[in-house]
Amino acid sequence: MKQLLTFIKKEFYHILRDRRSMLVLLGLPIVQLLIFGFAITTETRNCNIAILDNSKDEATQNIISRIESSTYFDIERTLSSNDQIENAFKTGRIKLAIVFQSNFQNDLLHTNKTQMQIITDASDPNQANTLANYVSAIVKDYQQELNQNKELPYTINTEIRMLYNPQLKGEYSSVPGVMGMILLLISAMMTSISIVKEKEIGTMEVLLVSPMKPSIVIISKVIPYFIVSLINVITILLISNFVFGIPIQGSFILLSLITVIYIICSLALGILISTVTSSQQAAMIISLMGLMLPVVMLSGYAFPIANMPLILQIISNVIPAKWYIIMVKDVMIKGIGLFEIWQELLIIIGMTSFFLVLSIKRFKVRLQ
Amino acid sequence: MRTLFFLLRKEFLQILRNKLMIRMIIALPVVQLIILPNAANYEMKNINMSIVDHDHSEYSRQLINKFTSSGYFQLTDVSETYKDALVVVEEDKADLIVEIPQGFERDLIRDNKSKIMIVANAINGQASGLSVSYANSIIQDFNSEVRVEWIKPPRVNPQPIIEITTRNWFNPKMNYKYFMVPGVLVLLVTLVGFLLTAINIVKEKEDGTIEQLNVSPIKKYQFILGKLIPFWIIGNIVLSIGFGISYIVYGIVPVGNPLLIYLFAAIYLIALLGFGLLVSTFAETQQQAMFISYFFMTVFILLSGLFAPIENMPGWARILAYMNPVSYFIDVMRMIVLKGSGFTDILPNLGIISLFAIGFNTLAIFNYKKTV
Numbered sequence: 186m187k188q189l190l191t192f193i194k195k196e197f198y199h200i201l202r203d204r205r206s207m208l209v210l211l212g213l214p215i216v217q218l219l220i221f222g223f224a225i226t227t228e229t230r231n232c233n234i235a236i237l238d239n240s241k242d243e244a245t246q247n248i249i250s251r252i253e254s255s256t257y258f259d260i261e262r263t264l265s266s267n268d269q270i271e272n273a274f275k276t277g278r279i280k281l282a283i284v285f286q287s288n289f290q291n292d293l294l295h296t297n298k299t300q301m302q303i304i305t306d307a308s309d310p311n312q313a314n315t316l317a318n319y320v321s322a323i324v325k326d327y328q329q330e331l332n333q334n335k336e337l338p339y340t341i342n343t344e345i346r347m348l349y350n351p352q353l354k355g356e357y358s359s360v361p362g363v364m365g366m367i368l369l370l371i372s373a374m375m376t377s378i379s380i381v382k383e384k385e386i387g388t389m390e391v392l393l394v395s396p397m398k399p400s401i402v403i404i405s406k407v408i409p410y411f412i413v414s415l416i417n418v419i420t421i422l423l424i425s426n427f428v429f430g431i432p433i434q435g436s437f438i439l440l441s442l443i444t445v446i447y448i449i450c451s452l453a454l455g456i457l458i459s460t461v462t463s464s465q466q467a468a469m470i471i472s473l474m475g476l477m478l479p480v481v482m483l484s485g486y487a488f489p490i491a492n493m494p495l496i497l498q499i500i501s502n503v504i505p506a507k508w509y510i511i512m513v514k515d516v517m518i519k520g521i522g523l524f525e526i527w528q529e530l531l532i533i534i535g536m537t538s539f540f541l542v543l544s545i546k547r548f549k550v551r552l553q
Numbered sequence: 554m555r556t557l558f559f560l561l562r563k564e565f566l567q568i569l570r571n572k573l574m575i576r577m578i579i580a581l582p583v584v585q586l587i588i589l590p591n592a593a594n595y596e597m598k599n600i601n602m603s604i605v606d607h608d609h610s611e612y613s614r615q616l617i618n619k620f621t622s623s624g625y626f627q628l629t630d631v632s633e634t635y636k637d638a639l640v641v642v643e644e645d646k647a648d649l650i651v652e653i654p655q656g657f658e659r660d661l662i663r664d665n666k667s668k669i670m671i672v673a674n675a676i677n678g679q680a681s682g683l684s685v686s687y688a689n690s691i692i693q694d695f696n697s698e699v700r701v702e703w704i705k706p707p708r709v710n711p712q713p714i715i716e717i718t719t720r721n722w723f724n725p726k727m728n729y730k731y732f733m734v735p736g737v738l739v740l741l742v743t744l745v746g747f748l749l750t751a752i753n754i755v756k757e758k759e760d761g762t763i764e765q766l767n768v769s770p771i772k773k774y775q776f777i778l779g780k781l782i783p784f785w786i787i788g789n790i791v792l793s794i795g796f797g798i799s800y801i802v803y804g805i806v807p808v809g810n811p812l813l814i815y816l817f818a819a820i821y822l823i824a825l826l827g828f829g830l831l832v833s834t835f836a837e838t839q840q841q842a843m844f845i846s847y848f849f850m851t852v853f854i855l856l857s858g859l860f861a862p863i864e865n866m867p868g869w870a871r872i873l874a875y876m877n878p879v880s881y882f883i884d885v886m887r888m889i890v891l892k893g894s895g896f897t898d899i900l901p902n903l904g905i906i907s908l909f910a911i912g913f914n915t916l917a918i919f920n921y922k923k924t925v
Contacts, residue, residue: 205836209844217851224870225861232864274722275894280864293713300716307721308891309732312862317719324715331713339661339703341696342668345685347675348642358677374847378840465839466752467573473847474581474744477854478737482592487860489680491599493592500588511645518676521643 188397192405199379200409210375214367214417218424221359229315233261234281235273240289244299248327252283257319270304280306281316349518356429361513362486364421365506368414368444369451369480374472375410376455381468384459399548407452414448434520443516443530447509450533453540454505460547480506508532556771560779568783578749582741582791586798590733600684603630603638603647610658616669616695620651625687638672648674649684661699723808723891734803735886736859738795743879744850746788746822750829751846752839753780754921759839777918781826788822789815808893814886817899820906821882827913828878834920853879878909 200207234252238245252258261279264270273279284302286292292299303320305313350357380403383389392402425431433440455472462468481487483497484506490498501507508529515521523530569575602620606613620626630647632638638650650672654660661667671688673681724731757763766776792815799805807814832849836842856863856870857879863871874880881902888894 203838203841206841206844209848213848213851216848217855220852220855220870224866224873225855229862230865275888275892276898293715297713298716299713300718303717303719305719305721306892307724307727308887309862310721310724310727310729311732313721313724313727321717321719324717328713328715338665339696339700340666341661341692341699342666343689343692344668344670345689346670346672347681347685348639348672350675350678350681352678355678357675370847374843378843382840462573464571464574465843466749466756467571467577469752469839469843470574470577470581470748473748473843473850474577477744477850478585478589478740481854482589488593489597489677491601492597497588497592501592514676515645519643525644 189401189405192397192401193408196379196405196409200413210371210413211416211420213371214363214421215424217367218360218363218421219428221363222356222429225355225359229257229312229319231259232257232281232316233279234258234283234316235262235264235270235279236260237264237267237270237282237284239287240285240291242290244290244293245285248285248301248324251323251327252320255319255323257316274304274306280309280312281320283320354429354431356425356431357518358486358514360421360425360429360431361510361517362484364418364444364513365447365484365486365510366480367417367421368448368509369454369506370472370476371417372410372414372448372451373455373458373476374469375413376407376452377458377462377468377472378465379406379410380456380459381462381465384463385465403456403548407456410455411448411452414451415445418444418448431518433517435516435522439523440513440516443509443512443526443533446530446533446537447505450505450537450540453537453544456544457540457547460544480504483507484510486510505533505536557775557778560771560775561782564779564783568787578745578787578791579794582745583794583798585741586734586737586795587802590730590737590803593729593733593737597625597680597683597687599627600625600649600687601629601647602626602649602651602688603632603641604628605632605635605638605650605652607655608653608657612658612661612699613653616653616692619691619695620688623687623691625684625691635672642672642674648681649688651688662703730803731805731891732887733859734799734805735890736857736883738792738799739879739882739886740854740857740859741795742788742792742818742822743825743853743882745791746784746825747829747850748843748846749787750780750784750826751832751836752842753784754830754833755836755839755842758837773918773921777830777914777921780830781823784826784829785819785822788826789818792818805890807890809889809895811889813896813899814889817882817885817889817903817906820903820910821878824878824906824910824913827910827917830917831913831920834917834922853877856880857883859883878906881906 236249236252238249249260253260258281262273264273264282267284270282270284273282282304284304286300286302289299289301301324303317305317307313380389383392393399422433426433458468458471462471483490483493483501484504485501486506490501490507493501512526512529512533515526604617604620606617617628621628626649630638630641632641632650635650635652638647638652641647642650650670652670652672654668654670657667657669669692671685671692673685675681721727754763757766771779796807796811828849829846832845833842836845852873856866856874856877858874863874863880866874885894885899885902888899
């Protein structure tokens with residue numbers, strides 16, 4: 186026991202000595218959460234558009250000024266002919282163009298029917314759809330005013346209720362997501378690197394010939410990072426409570442329990458990575474390149490899993506972050522208890538044991 | 554020139570000797586480019602829904618049918634009461650509840666008016682917004698069918714109508730993969746190039762071999778070039794493999810001139826590797842270099858415009874995004890691959906990335922001291 190303590194102390198010295206890394210390890214979750222909370226929004230604002238008004242009458246002026254005064258659009262340029270549209274898109278600055286046919290108002294008044302065209306930059310289909318819908322809504326408003334808001338017969342009204350997150354804040358999904366990602370990446374990266382480093386410098390040999398058991402060596406390497414991860418969790422929860430106003434609905438103890446198990450799982454993954462690599466470079470490429478994008482994209486954090494093709498839905502099951510994020514959402518936001526999440530918890534525990542057993546099997550006491 | 558040649562040979566030997574590394578540098582991007590863009594899909598399909606039908610009428614049945622046959626919704630639960638349905642949402646078995654009140658059909662016909670409740674699990678705000686709007690449009694559709702059934706439409710349009718036609722340029726099929734693949738490719742090239750350079754010089758420091766290089770008559774710029782060129786080549790190889798995959802797997806052929814992409818990539822890689830070197834000169838250990846790169850990579854990726862359009866961001870974030878070299882490459886990539894933009898169109902981006910390249914490399918050379 187005393188040996189273990191001395192060892193842990195040594196590891197702590199190693200970490201604390203390196204101020205820059207500490208700064209990154211403790212600061213990154215804050216930066217990432219703030220970027221996600223405030224910068225990554227799907228709300229459309231100030232989108233550059235172009236207008237080609239072939240009619241230039243009262244009706245088109247009215248619609249244009251409505252579009253201009255909405256917060257969604259900035260009219261970046263006014264075009265004078267069809268040939269200019271393509272160029273306006275190609276320089277990349279406009280996302281949408283609106284074309285009014287000639288005699289717009291004339292047709293509207295005399296034939297009760299007139300036409301306009303929306304051209305979107307569909308290279309981003311998602312945004313293109315949203316923007317086109319906004320324009321249609323503005324035009325529909327105008328049209329409705331022309332019709333003097335007559336109520337139609339046989340109308341089905343809908344009442345909409347948004348559960349858990351009535352203001353549709355993005356933070357409700359990004360806080361659990363950032364937790365899942367940061368804990369996994371930092372823990373896996375830190376452990377794998379620090380173990381491989383001993384191999385690379387040759388100090389691992391010294392440790393292995395010492396009377397310490399290999400398991401103690403590994404445990405003492407892992408504990409400091411475990412503590413760093415816990416500090417990160419606390420920072421994230423504090424920010425989410427005080428900056429974003431998302432309190433923990435469920436049991437704090439349960440949330441801590443699943444978080445501790447998840448951290449152990451990530452550390453175990455780090456140990457496993459360290460047993461298959463022999464250089465820090467390789468460990469880093471695996472843990473950064475191999476984990477970063479898959480965790481962001483397949484954990485259900487950036488994109489809903491239900492929308493993915495079946496094969497990816499199956500692959501997403503092997504990503505520990507997926508299960509952790511589900512549990513955090515359940516406990517933190519929905520406020521439900523252990524009884525509903527035991528399956529996910531069991532999966533994480535299973536993964537942890539798998540990583541550990543595999544690492545023990547692969548761990549070589551003798552170096553070549 | 555001869556010195557540089559020898560340095561390059563040494564670097565290449567070191568890289569090629571490490572078989573595991575080579576395999577990972579090639580395999581990881583390939584696998585990820587094949588898998589990841591498929592995950593990125595904002596189009597909602599198969600939203601799990603629960604129905605609470607208190608009416609059990611002809612109309613309520615028709616409406617439920619409309620939901621299930623739309624392709625957007627999947628009926629995973631039928632509950633007797635709203636409370637039961639809420640439990641189903643809590644268990645994550647449904648994300649949307651549609652409650653049809655008792656007397657729905659009767660009210661609609663007699664009182665001209667009826668009400669339906671839509672309840673969504675809004676933890677993921679964006680997804681729930683979309684699913685509610687799908688549900689709404691299905692109900693509207695149903696509504697107009699009911700109207701047509703009861704009202705004979707007059708011959709001439711009594712009310713003014715503005716017809717809106719929408720045309721989607723550059724990606725008429727609205728294929729989200731066309732949008733994601735070029736962006737993901739940029740990220741992969743960036744990750745490979747940046748990570749490799751960032752830890753490279755530090756490794757020499759840690760191993761102590763940098764002292765030997767320092768006492769040799771190698772000039773600073775030769776040393777930097779010797780480090781830069783191999784990774785520059787690797788970056789271009791990864792990019793080319795990526796184009797191969799986008800063609801074979803996704804059928805994406807750049808509309809514009811591919812040589813323009815390579816021209817931009819050439820300068821972009823110089824800028825990126827310069828930044829990697831700069832990190833490398835600051836860090837003392839590989840671990841440190843790695844954490845610093847991890848920090849910058851996360852911020853670069855999040856603010857690259859891949860996951861959320863830059864113009865939607867608040868002012869401070871937009872400024873950060875404009876200081877992010879990755880966002881310029883993603884922009885150019887999409888412009889050339891999807892829109893077929895030409896040289897003059899990408900000129901502003903080219904200019905800015907050149908400034909990045911000059912700036913980072915000057916700083917890196919300046920900051921690399923030949924003393925330890």
